Amino acid sequence: MTRPRVVVLGGGITGLSAALRLAESADVTLIEATDRLGGKIRTGADGIEDGAEQFLMRDPATGGPSGAARLATTLGLPIVHPAIGAAGLYTGGELRPMPGGTLMGIPSSTLDGFRVEAARDLDLGTPVLPPGADVAVGRLVRERLGDDVVDRLVDPLLGGVYAGRADLLSLATTMPALHGLLTTEHTLGAAVAQAQQRSRAHSAGAGPVFGAVAGGLSGLVDAAEAAAVRAGVQIRRGVRVTALRRTGEGMEILHGEEWLAAAGVLLAVPAIPAARMLTFLAPEASTAIAELExxxxxxxxxxxxxxxxxxxxxxxxxxxxxxxxxxxxxxxxxxxxxxxxxxxxxxxxxxxxxxxxxxxxxxxxxxxxxxxxxxxxxxxxxxxxxxxxxxxxxxxxxxYAPGHLDRVAAARAALAGLPITLAGAAYDGIGIPACVASGEAAADLLTESMI
Ligand SMILES: Cc1cc2nc3c(=O)[nH]c(=O)nc-3n(C[C@H](O)[C@H](O)[C@H](O)COP(=O)(O)OP(=O)(O)OC[C@H]3O[C@@H](n4cnc5c(N)ncnc54)[C@H](O)[C@@H]3O)c2cc1C
Structure with missing residues (x-):
């Protein structure tokens, strides 16, 4: 049976994970605009990370190994762990230990040193959120527990991950486990307590929370690249893809001056170039993606x-x-x-x-x-x-603003019928493990769409 030719756009960790998965059943070309693979992962020659520094070892939803831990293990890379875990919080002009027992800074009850207005977290006899609703993390926590805990704890913790503001970030996307519980629990405190209990059950005896690759995370990129090359993936660097078009048999991809024919395309580039490439081909998908800031x-x-x-x-x-x-x-x-x-x-x-x-x-x-x-x-x-x-x-x-998951679902629905899938930090989570999982899932979806 002849193998289809597919093209992966973007040589970050998402594109590399997707290419590795696709190479099991297709002839893969990976195109990267810059002369370097890895995207937001880049270790300096001195070993200091210029971008991402570590990855979560476990998948928060299943408690099993995260996508990144699984990839590193499959590639035979030794995983190292931080020698010291606890971070401090600078608040009120003083550096203090980070308060324990919170979920991304959200406490389930009172918290020493913070004004938690727990009396606002009223049980009105219904779940905190109706099914399908999304809300900004900051808004919900302000309403239920007051401003102090948001400004001095939740905001810096979320800000540490997203460089964003708790008042603008989607609860459903950034804290999916808590979001799910809020559609059954009647108070935020009860939902946080439940989420913590589940997370403790998952993490009991499970080892360190974070890991990295000895020598730096570029080692993960280099090993993934080497494995992809061994699996037959052709890698083209330093060529920006600027347009996609539909042909009778599949797709054509404009990179540099050349149109390349393929049965399917996997977009593992950030939202802005992805939206631009889909402007005429799938305008609804393009509009939904373009809203991402x-x-x-x-x-x-x-x-x-x-x-x-x-x-x-x-x-x-x-x-x-x-x-x-x-x-x-x-x-x-x-x-x-x-x-x-x-x-x-x-x-x-x-x-x-x-x-x-x-x-x-x-x-x-x-x-x-x-x-x-x-x-x-x-x-x-x-x-x-x-x-x-x-x-x-x-x-x-x-x-990820509130409604992010709906916009991503709308974009993917608008692409149904086209041999194009979307993956990466723009859609399914910014962490390296989420990007690996997103690349692999989009690869599987593309393979199915071409059968
Ligand atoms: C400073 C920083 C620190 C971080 N720290 C952590 C951390 O400690 N732990 C963690 O889990 N995550 C961390 N992250 C997040 C994580 O690193 C990223 O979300 C993830 O690496 C993104 O991978 P990606 O492949 O989806 O996208 P990217 O890494 O952005 O890769 C996309 C690739 O597409 C290419 N491209 C763009 N346009 C085109 C085009 N038109 N044609 C061809 N190629 C194109 C780009 O050049 C790029 O190489 C951090 C991010 C940053 C910026």
Whole structure:
């Protein structure tokens, strides 16, 4: 039987996972616009991550290995774990331990040091949310528990993951387990308690929460690339795909000056180029995708001579504290291989969705801001850095607004009948495990659509 030719657009972790899956039954070409695979995963030559740093080891829904842990294991890569897990929270001008026993900062009852207005969380005899409803995380928590817990806890925690604002992020997409429980439980507190109980049951004896690949996450990309090449995937880099068109037999893809024929196409690029490519082919899908907004962010890594840091993996900073940095990770404490020669490595992030003015500043200014603000938070001056690196990610992280899942479902429904599938951070979750799973699922769907 002849194998169909399919094309995967985008050489991030989603596109690579999809290509590996598709190569089991098709001849695959993967096209990447830049000269480097990995997208938001990029480890510097010094081992410091310029993008993603770690992945969840378990799938929160099943408790089984996450897509990323499974991929790393399949590729034969050793997984390493953070040496220190607990982060701090800078609030009220003081660095404190992150309060435990919350779900992404949402407590099930009172919480020391925070004003939790639990009396608002009334049981009205009906579930908190009707089936199918979505709401912004911040809005729901403000209504049920008051502003303090949102501004000083939920917002920085969600902001740490999405560089976004709790008041704008979809509960159904960012916290699906809690969202499901809110359609049966009568109070937010009861739903949080249930979700925590389930998560404890899943994690009992299950080992560390986070993992990475020894030597850096680019190792995952390189190993996936090597496996894809062994499986026959042709990889074309440095060529941007600009258009798709339907032909009698399948699809044609314009990359550079050349049209390439294929039986099917898997789009593993961010929403903006995906929407552009679908403008004429599937206008409804294009419109639904085009609504997705992205946050830009900057990362500043400081390599310092030996110095004392607080006992933590780093800290988060609520927007209400008036600082430019929103989080910092003590990389050398968390990943001891980075501090092997006694150097201390700190990486801080700047920029939030809707507030990226700080990113207009020059690199040297960003380094100065990070050095002085980290010094304020840890209450001791940092020494002069030995080396610094500033990485800017424009359009880095998708912002899932309420209704995101419906828009994605609408886009996918509009593509039914076309041999095109969508995958990646724009749709099914921003974490690396979600991207791996999304790429594999879209590959399976494309294979089915071509049978
Ligand atoms: C700074 C930062 C830190 C992060 N930290 C973590 C973390 O610690 N843990 C975690 O799990 N997740 C983290 N994430 C999120 C995670 O890294 C990403 O969501 C994920 O890597 C996205 O993978 P992707 O393949 O879907 O998209 P991308 O990585 O964006 O890849 C898409 C690819 O498509 C290519 N492309 C775009 N347009 C075209 C075109 N027209 N033709 C051909 N190719 C095109 C791009 O060049 C790119 O290589 C982080 C993200 C950032 C930015």
């Amino acid at each position: 992205y946050a830009s962010l900057g990362l500043v890594a400081l390599v310092l001579p030996a110095c004392e840091l607080p006992e933590a993996s780093g800290f988060l900073v609520p927007a209400t504290e008036g600082l430019s940095i929103k989080a910092a990770t003590f990389l050398s404490a968390k990943w001891p291989s980075l501090g092997a020669d006694g150097e201390v490595v700190i990486r801080a992030s700047l920029g939030r969705h809707g507030d990226s003015t700080v990113l207009q500043r020059a690199d040297d200014d960003l380094v100065d801001i990070v050095r002085s603000e980290v010094s304020v938070v840890i209450d001791r001056p940092l020494p002069q850095p030995l080396r610094t690196r500033v990485t800017r990610w424009g359009g880095a992280l998708p912002q």
